[in-house]
Amino acid sequence: MSATTFGHRGVEAVQNKDWEAAIPLLDKALESSNAPSWLLARAQAHQQLKNYDAALRDAELAYHAAAERGSGNSRKQMIEAQYRRSVVYHKLERYADADCCAKWSMLLAEGRPVGEDDGVQKKVDENGNYIVTYEDGVADHKGQPGQPAQGTSNSNRVLGLMNSQSAGTAKTGFESDWKRAYTWRSQVLGRLKSLPEDHPGWKINVTKVPPKPQAKPQKTPDPEPESASDGEEEKPAKPVGPAPGSVPDEQLKLRADFYQSNQNVSVSLFVKDVKKEDLSVKFFKNKVEMSPLPRAAAPYVKPGDREATSTFTLGGDIDPLKSRWSVTPRKVELVLQKATPGVKWATWGSEEIGRVASEDAGDQPSATPLAETAENKTAPTASAAAPPPTATGAPAYPTSSRSGPKNWDKLGDTEGDDDPQDVNYFFKQLYKGATPEQQRAMMKSFIESNGTALSTDWEDVKNRKVETVPPEGVEAKKWEA
Incomplete structure (x- = not known):
């Protein structure tokens, strides 16, 4: 298969949000060419999988690759690279750096010179803290491509911002990229203004032109195994992939989504190709143990390996005997019965790789683990009827979404990869802030x-x-x- 085919399939996987499948395809494509579009796609996949260092490296390399090529798509790719840097820095809680990169993305979309000394990173006070405010960000639209001319009424100027009506500033072809970066800044600066004064997120540690990452060292191929001589046993082949323990725990953790009612907390753990007949799920009063789990980041794991086991520490106590689970080709669903109905959990919990010893001697799994009984192999659907809210006011969040249950309490906590080009999205962001x-x-x-x-x-x-x-x-x- 050619590099172009690998690259095309990798980009297609990113568009379909199949992040785990995208990375190996793009890895193969990028062995032959540092195409900016492939680097940007892989940066997005790494970011979604919380591989932030790898995502930042790909975004910076994409910026340099686009600048060096100087093709017709170079500016758009540089705009995208700066935006991707901003999203990653936001994830790393480097909010001042994130806003600088978002502003540079806007300036490039306005057609400003690439090498211009715009002084964005110099806007700091005597303590070195970033001084751009949320209000500054909202008002910073005079350079928007296609915006109304100066002197237009305030109300019409805002409408022009939403509808991209060109009545003054010339269009550049990057109007949607500008609007995306402009809208994203409202989230970045909104987070920044809520930080304590001593938080490192106020400091600027970024430059407009990122340092060019060094090329990764080429792997030295393993020597060809010698053929077994007479009287000697042939040694087993080395396992494919990295050795056990070489992948950081953070990369092994599963992506999770949840919603809750008065009685239950439903958790979706996204993992592919789990064999239902082999999976063991043990419910405790405040945790769940699950094994074996195939890992996209470490496909070599086997039953019994530490990496094949996860312990999920829960956000509240449950009734182990009434909790259930089920398996689909792309995820494992847990339906956790709350020990105290009506109490709202702040979060579903967290995942640790391997088994975690319990500090409570009385914390034992149910006498007959539900995961091991045939009648519990299939959990009820997420749309099962839930009782009405109790006097405590705990909300119930039913769903019929094809993409699975959502944590609606965190609907506003977006990561910048939704499509902000929609007018309604822009209006909501403007109104919310x-x-x-x-x-x-x-x-x-x-x-x-x-x-x-x-x-x-x-x-x-x-x-x-x-x-x-x-x-x-x-x-x-x-x-x-």
Whole structure:
């Protein structure tokens, strides 16, 4: 199979969010060429799998590869590389660095010179803390490609920002990239303003042009095994893949999703090709042990290996005898019966690789582990009826989503890889980050103008009716029954 085929399939796997499958395909493709598009795709896959160092390295290498090629797609790839750096730094809680990279992504999308000394990373106080605020980020749109000309009313300028109407600044072809970086900054700066003053996330440790990563050393191929001589036994072949214990625990952990009702906590653990007949699941009052689990990052693991076992420390106590589990080709589902119904868990829990000894001598698995009985091989579906909320007010979160249960309490905690090009997404982000007074102004102006104007200035709109201002070439007419 050619490098191009590997690369095409790897990019396709990233588009389908099959991160584990994408990385080996892109690894093979990149053995032949440092194509920026392949590097950026692999950076995204590594980021989703929490391999942040690898993701950052790929994003930085993609920036240099695009700059050196100087092709028609180079600027767009450099814009994407800066954006990807920003997302990774956000994950690493380096929020000031994340905002700098997001701003550089915007400047490139505006058509600004690549080598321009814009001074973004110099905006610090005497203590070296970043001084750009959330309000600065929201107001920073004068360079947006296609924005209305200076002097346009505040309400129409915001609408122009949402609809990319070009009435002043020339379009560059990167309008959607600019909007994505602009919207992402609201999340970065929103996190930054909530940090304590001594948090390292306030410091700038990044440069506009990233240091070029060194090429990875080529692996020396193992010597060909010698043929067995007469009278000597042939040695077994070496196992394929890295040796046990060589993969960090953080890379072995499973991606998890959950939702809860008054009675249960449903947890989805995303792991492929689990053999239901071989899987052992043991429920304790505050943890679950599971083995053997195939690992995408370490496919060599076997039953009995430490890496094949996970211990899930739970966010609350459960009734082991009433908890259940099931297996599908892509995940393991746990339905945990709360020991105290109506109590809301802050989180489902956390995963540790291997077995974790219990500090409570009374913490024993159920006398007949549910994982080992045939009648419990199939758990009820996630849409099973749940009782209504109790007086405690604990919410119930049923779902019919094809993508599985969601933790709706964390819906706002996005990681920047949703599609922010949608106008509704932008409006939600703008509204969520506004002050109560700004939100009041937005609602009043939007409703009174029939959706044609949007203002964040309450002083401007509180004592007047906001008139309907249709786009150029459109005539506003009153609706008649």
